Amino acid sequence: MKNRKSSALIVLLVMLYMVIPIVFTILYAISTKWQITLLPEGFTLKHFHSLFTNLRFYQAVGRSLSVSIISIALSFTLLLPVIYMGKVHFPWLNRIMRFVSMIPFAISGVILAVGLIKLYSSGPLAISGTVFILIGAYFVVIMPFMYQGIKTSLDTLEVKTLIDAAKLLGASEWETFWKVIFPNLIKGVSVSVLLSFAILMGEFVLSNILVGGNYETIQVFMFWSRGVSGHYSSAIVTSYFILIVAVTALILYLNKYDTKRG
Amino acid sequence: MGTVTINALSKSYGDLNVLNKINLSIEQGTFVTLLGPSGCGKSTLLRCIAGLIEVDEGQIMFGNEDVTHLTPQKRNIGMVFQNYALFPNLNVWENIAFGLKVQKLPADEVKERTREMIQLVALEGKEKALPSQLSGGQKQRVALARALVLKPKMLLLDEPLSALDAKIRKNLRLQIREIQRALNITTVFVTHDQEEALILSDEIFVMDKGEITQFGSAKTIYTQPANDFVAGFIGHYNILNTEHFEGFSKFSHKEGRFALRPEVIKISHAPSELAARVTAPMQVKDIILLGSILRYIVKDAYTELVVDCLYEEEIPAFKIGEQVFVHFEPEKLKRIG
Structure with a gap:
């Protein structure tokens, strides 16, 4: 049981290590401004809009x-x-x-x-x-x-x-x-x-x-x-x-x- | 097709002589077995017949047709492999219909003949299953149906039962024999299992070191082994020289080698009452239970014998270390050299 718990913990840590950069990249892509605050100051899709309208x-x-x-x-x-x-x-x-x-x-x-x-x-x-x-x-x-x-x-x-x-x-x-x-x-x-x-x-x-x-x-x-x-x-x-x-x-x-x- | 005749067939790989001037003849509709230990050349011979291996010398005749240098595609031979060789991407129906489709037969005929074969091997309901979803026995039945659907002149079976467990093996070998008899198809079966060979075959070719060392019916091969090798391979024959009989009374032969089947030897507490029997006092060295057979290993100062008795009583009649008398009829002794 202890073994299973420690295995699950290791898997969780590895997943966090891999997922966190992706999540924060996505958050940054949809944020209005994110420089001095812990979380983005606001959210927007304008960056995606300008990307998807760029030939x-x-x-x-x-x-x-x-x-x-x-x-x-x-x-x-x-x-x-x-x-x-x-x-x-x-x-x-x-x-x-x-x-x-x-x-x-x-x-x-x-x-x-x-x-x-x-x-x-x-x-x-x-x-x-x-x-x-x-x-x-x-x-x-x-x-x-x-x-x-x-x-x-x-x-x-x-x-x-x-x-x-x-x-x-x-x-x-x-x-x-x-x-x-x-x-x-x-x-x-x-x-x-x-x-x-x-x-x-x-x-x-x-x-x-x-x-x-x-x-x-x-x-x-x-x-x-x-x-x-x-x-x-x-x-x-x-x-x-x-x-x-x-x-x-x-x-x-x-x-x-x-x-x-x- | 008529008789299959093989004349002076030889095959070597470098310095290794795998087949050495093989001669044999197989009558139409018979079930013959190539029996021998691993590496004796039996599978190579089978693959030469199939055209999968080029022969170095010799001739293979199907009736009056020389097929020695024909490609496998043109020989019209069905073959079942030890590891099934089913096409993993095709389901049971598609595997069986493969050869018919390659020959571009009309769709109706493909459907009809495939259905017939599925019935023959009792695989109704499994048509859509992939090979990976079948048991070993089912896979081998698909392989058999696939080989037979083209109505081949000859069926080759390369150790088809080796990968199966004992119960399925017994059922499938009977099924193979029934199908062979029903279709009256000339069949060559390769095995290293003497029991399978004896049960299935009309004729057995015993092979050793690339040569056929003896051939004949199952009865002939079992009761009259031609040499040490056959006697040792086909059963648990006792192979004895004249000096091994020093302890026996009424042994009259002067020189030579002899084969004695374990089941023709009897054991008793008293000397044989029949004066004509060859008799010797011996000691029980070991007792082995083989299901319905109780195998005694007995010995004296000159030899050691294997004796098979029917296991009738719950407690063996003789104990390890006990002094007994072994005896047999003199004519049961087969001279092999």
């Missing part, structure tokens, strides 16, 4: 969503066949992939950004300053999470036996992949997708250095808006937080719906 905000959100979704889709599309082939036909491929997928952890964002600018500012592939370099960089950033998610999902599936069973039922390898393997990967990979999405939506260093104002993402917009007012910045953070929660809830709901199917 630049929607464009920034749209860019962040686009670049994140494209990077994740690209990562999934390119990594899945490689990991699948490594699992089914060429085990040596997965040894290489395991090593490659760990490299991004060893390189910090600034170093990666400077290296990429140097490499792609001239020559046949001069994409520096464009969204393409950002997609490339994001692909690298999320690779460890996507690789691990896909690999773990495949490992838990007993892929080889399923392929054998499908073959004996007359299915080609392509049919087996689409009708049997792929649908079973989605659930496992969705956690990696969520994690990657949250990382990319909150990413600032790479987007600011690589593209900055050329392709203003939500984080770069937030950086710019700090000069407008703290309340305005808090409104952006609150909106961004709600967006992430909504996307997370949607993916979790879809997963749950899929599990209950049948």
